[in-house]
Amino acid sequence: xxxxxxxxxxxxxxxxxxxxxxxxxxxxxxxxxxxxxxxxxxxxxxxxxxxxxxxxxxxxxxxxxxxxxxxxxxxxxxxxxxxxxxxxxxxxxxxxxxxxxxxxxxxxxxxxxxxxxxxxxxxxxxxxxxxxxxxxxxxxxxxxxxxxxxxxxxxxxxxxxxxxxxxxxxxxxxxxxxxxxxxxxxxxxxxxxxxxxxxxxxxxxxxxxxxxxxxxxxxxxxxxxxxxxxxxxxxxxxxxxxxxxxxxxxxxxxxx
Amino acid sequence: xxxxxxxxxxxxxxxxxxxxxxxxxxxxxxxxxxxxxxxxxxxxxxxxxxxxxxxxxxxxxxxxxxxxxxxxxxxxxxxxxxxxxxxxxxxxxxxxxxxxxxxxxxxxxxxxxxxxxxxxxxxxxxxxxxxxxxxxxxxxxxxxxxxxxxxxxxxxxxxxxxxxxxxxxxxxxxxxxxxxxxxxxxxxxxxxxxxxxxxxxxxxxxxxxxxxxxxxxxxxxxxxxxxxxxxxxxxxxxxxxxxxxxxxxxxxxxxx
DNA sequence: CGGAAGATTGAGAGTTCTCAATGCCTGTGG
DNA sequence: CCACAGGCATTGAGAACTCTCAATCTTCCG
Numbered sequence: 034x035x036x037x038x039x040x041x042x043x044x045x046x047x048x049x050x051x052x053x054x055x056x057x058x059x060x061x062x063x064x065x066x067x068x069x070x071x072x073x074x075x076x077x078x079x080x081x082x083x084x085x086x087x088x089x090x091x092x093x094x095x096x097x098x099x100x101x102x103x104x105x106x107x108x109x110x111x112x113x114x115x116x117x118x119x120x121x122x123x124x125x126x127x128x129x130x131x132x133x134x135x136x137x138x139x140x141x142x143x144x145x146x147x148x149x150x151x152x153x154x155x156x157x158x159x160x161x162x163x164x165x166x167x168x169x170x171x172x173x174x175x176x177x178x179x180x181x182x183x184x185x186x187x188x189x190x191x192x193x194x195x196x197x198x199x200x201x202x203x204x205x206x207x208x209x210x211x212x213x214x215x216x217x218x219x220x221x222x223x224x225x226x227x228x229x230x231x232x233x234x235x236x237x238x239x240x241x242x243x244x245x246x247x248x249x250x251x252x253x254x255x256x257x258x259x260x261x262x263x264x265x266x267x268x269x270x271x272x273x274x275x276x277x278x279x280x281x282x283x284x285x286x287x288x289x
Numbered sequence: 290x291x292x293x294x295x296x297x298x299x300x301x302x303x304x305x306x307x308x309x310x311x312x313x314x315x316x317x318x319x320x321x322x323x324x325x326x327x328x329x330x331x332x333x334x335x336x337x338x339x340x341x342x343x344x345x346x347x348x349x350x351x352x353x354x355x356x357x358x359x360x361x362x363x364x365x366x367x368x369x370x371x372x373x374x375x376x377x378x379x380x381x382x383x384x385x386x387x388x389x390x391x392x393x394x395x396x397x398x399x400x401x402x403x404x405x406x407x408x409x410x411x412x413x414x415x416x417x418x419x420x421x422x423x424x425x426x427x428x429x430x431x432x433x434x435x436x437x438x439x440x441x442x443x444x445x446x447x448x449x450x451x452x453x454x455x456x457x458x459x460x461x462x463x464x465x466x467x468x469x470x471x472x473x474x475x476x477x478x479x480x481x482x483x484x485x486x487x488x489x490x491x492x493x494x495x496x497x498x499x500x501x502x503x504x505x506x507x508x509x510x511x512x513x514x515x516x517x518x519x520x521x522x523x524x525x526x527x528x529x530x531x532x533x534x535x536x537x538x539x540x541x542x543x544x545x
Numbered sequence: 546c547g548g549a550a551g552a553t554t555g556a557g558a559g560t561t562c563t564c565a566a567t568g569c570c571t572g573t574g575g
Numbered sequence: 576c577c578a579c580a581g582g583c584a585t586t587g588a589g590a591a592c593t594c595t596c597a598a599t600c601t602t603c604c605g
Contacts (some may be wrong), residue, residue: 103436103440112431163390179367183365218553230594230595468591486563486564487560487562492585493585
């Protein structure tokens, strides 16, 4: 069962089916896709900013992020990638990545050559699904601009956690009200544009309000509705609407 | 001549040719594209967040932005659109926009129905170019996350101005060292995640360092190289590389 | 047990925000 | 032609938020 959960083709199929219907022909095309599985330790670069590349990767198991280094060595994480995501799908169209993609924990990825990936576009449903997947990633980036630009520390932190549990839920990685998020507060700070110290204090505030608990790698959302309200969260930007009911901040739940 | 500059098909053609080569067949397909020209006054919404839509628009003349409203009514501008840009091209693939697109000055746009736009994808070169255009927009959003998240006010402001003159240059809207940017400091603040007051002070700092001048709607970059350095700017993320020479912060110029 | 990485806390410094007043420019009505 | 209103830019000053520095604590692991 775990096997199937972490089978590259299964994962890709499930991801694509969340945004577009696939026929059995489509599934055959996916199953025939030549791919190579690679294992990375934690904190390893998968591709580096400005690299020219002829392949893209599909996250199978683990956790990764895309980041940029700005002057004076500060780091900004601009995306967090969960299993099923394709962090550098864009490189198919630009041949070059503008961020470094790094693992955050030991991670398994499937490598797909652009020449094979491009072939999938011959298949209309798959092309549509890949399109949507890229466009949805862009929508997340836009929401992050708003999050980092206009929300206060506690709200901003809550917003990211709510986004993550929502995306985790969509891939079946939420058990009860908990999910694994084995990242450090420093990484969280780099994703939120905040210092470690302030991340720590924001998390404490959320804990003291009884909204979350975070023990080891396990984050539990104790009151999702309240958290979503504090977070100023509206799931629309994730564009899960194609298959799921729209959820709004005023009545937000994962179980529907 | 001005006529040709503002002809929708010309514009689209030029935009696409910046990222992919077009054949005469391609040009014919573009010329045959049914489109309707619409005029908007300043500060008018073109499409609103969460709208379902069956069309996309191409900016012909003027200036627009995409924004989100976060809790407590604050606004974050997540993208600035110049002539030749397609602010809601993504809606072709999601059927819905996650931002409001608004004009910042009187603006002329071409409306293209999705049914016609989708047809263009039958044409490989055009499809490639549209792909790249969307992916490049996403790259800009990622850079904005880093800009807003990790750069200080003055640097952040300088970075946006440098990005804008670079993009303006690419569409031929720079005369000498100047371009028109008829937006208020409040709008600039909403794009930078800063208060108006602080925008004003950051601009003053740039002015006092002899880097820019801003008179009425005309911004002049007095020392582009120095500005790019202050801005921590590296043009790679704009992905103009396909046709232009790469420009780096250490030796940055528009005239090449 | 020692060491290392990460979490937590305190305190002062620095940046940015908000509030409020003033100045500047432009278009309009008298 | 001029006074005036409105929108925007500019400046001052204090408040609020976040950062940095530094110390301590906890946990994990060899």
